[in-house]
Amino acid sequence: MSVRVVARIRPLLKNEIDKDVIVTAASNNESTKGSQIVRIPNPKNDAELYSFQFNSVYEQETTQQELFDNEVSPTVKHLFNGLDVTLFAYGVTGTGKTHTMRGGKTLADRGVIPRLLSAIYRRCRKVEKDSQGDSKVEVAMSYYEIYNDRVYDLFEAPEKRTAAGLPIRDNGGKTVVVGLTERPCMTLKEFEQLYDQANVNRSTSATKLNAHSSRSHAILCVKITQISEEHTLVSTASAIDLAGSEDNRRTDNNKERLVESSSINKSLFVLAQCVEAISKKQARIPYRESKMTRILSLGQNDGITVMILNLAPVKSYHLDTLSSLNFANRTK
Template sequence: MGDKKQTKVKVVVRVRPQLKENSKCCVVTNTECEKPTVEILNHRNIRENLLYDFSSVYDETCGQQYIYNNSIKNLLSKPLNGENISIFAYGPTGAGKTHTMLGSPADPGMIPRVINGLFQLLSTEDRLQWKYTVTFSYLEIYNEKVQDLLEPASIDLPIREDGDRNIFVAGLAEKKISSFDDFKNYFGPATNNRTVAATKLNDRSSRSHSIVMLKIKKSALMPPKREYHGKIYLIDLAGSEDNRRTGNQGIRLKESGAINKSLFVLGEVVDAINNNQPRIPYRNSKLTRLLQDSIGGSCHSLMITNIAPEEHYYYDTYCTLNFASKSKKIVNTNTACIKQLQNSGKVFITSFSSEGICL
């Protein structure tokens, strides 16, 4: 018997470029020191600044490939050993979360880079000893309803828990993929199903949280017959919004209310975990229910905190950095899911620690 391996949620900060060359900036980054920092004015005392340190800080000069290589690439081997990883973008609307996660055809974001990197990694594996199966699902949470983006329908899919306390979405479509091109063929049309709209701060503001879920099964072709089951969560959160600044009305106002409520509950979950409360309010929103593995669960989690440098984003930046600072204190317990096929033909599921010790 051995101890479970515990890791803190890794939090990095990405500062997007200024949208207007001469706009006033409220953010100062220092990426050269041992602990990279972000500095902003203290609105309660203008004679001092607030200093935050994180695992990494990426300024406007850092491109998508650089961030992927430095913070994400080394995580991709973990699902092949039956562990889960979660990568999600957090920040206010207009701070560049969707650019970070999706990017563009000319400059892909973390989602396409992770998929491409995963299949590159699989191409180096020993195919005489192992067989790999990869499936993916894609959903959005819009107005507190879970909706399938691969096979859209007007129903709200239920979130359930299986006998091993794994969270899953009943009825969610899964597509088997064997290459990056397979993924693109499904993902492109599905992304067009995501709910976006214009606000005063963003021409194509995400009106929903979106989650790409990949399941990787690694099966031994020779005795002892084992299967490793790992997952990858790729999450693009909708941004928190101040409706006085976005000009939201009608349906936009209702959407904003649902977004802000789910992000508020996410903050409550983080506070409850950090304060060692006996009850963590995961069930208070669909988002936190689905993030149960990623925040305080069995996952290697990376939070990419996106902030805007302009002075008129100051309060959003202040709140985002405070949330990010609280999030980096969260400890996840990482276990690997391994299925052992016995001579009888029955499958026995056992959780192993990250170091391969039976728990």
């Protein structure tokens, strides 16, 4: 099991200005390539700078392609060797989690998810070709969100949802979501159609629940099954656009928001503990303590986890950025 924790600082948005930039990247050593350190001032004393170290730090001008090439592309070969790959985008609302995962409409703006799928399909064709028709690869996806600790299928039309969500059950050592839709998707085009449709469900259901979609975790699972005469090899790539990590208890006294915040805080807290346990190679990983980590069986299979910590560079996020950095620091 291996974990990488990397930070990505998003560029300034139209209404943000240079002089408000407080988050910067630095290299920890003249001889190493790229940056590994994030610097941010103490909110009570601008002259004091805090430093946080990561496996890598991606600066404002990093393209989607660069991030994918460095952090996600190398995992594809492991996926086809039967290892699971889990990608998380963690951060405050507005810091670029959805941009990183899903991205924009143009080719250059595509996020890590469509790029990963594109790489997966390319590899499928290669496996099939190299085996001269002896092997076949099947790809299927499920996509759900966890909101207030309840699981909702994103392939289910929002009006057909029950408020209680889908039950989860232990099944031969694995935790499964009962009734979750799994759709075969054999080409990138098929995947994109299903993914787009489910994302529409995500925003409509959020409106219906009078919640913002930033308050739920969106979990995409892509199951790859390689079938040959000798054996069947199954692996899963999971990509999670986490709920915004901001603590609404500070700013919002609405009762609904308080319930949301405490369930988000708890699941992110357990996630941090699991990632920490994995990276320190501890025997006990507390994955059963939250619904998300339990369904993902986080750390239970040999595999690779990449946590991308999304950061906004400006002062208006100061306290939340600091708590994000503290969160990520605990995972190492």
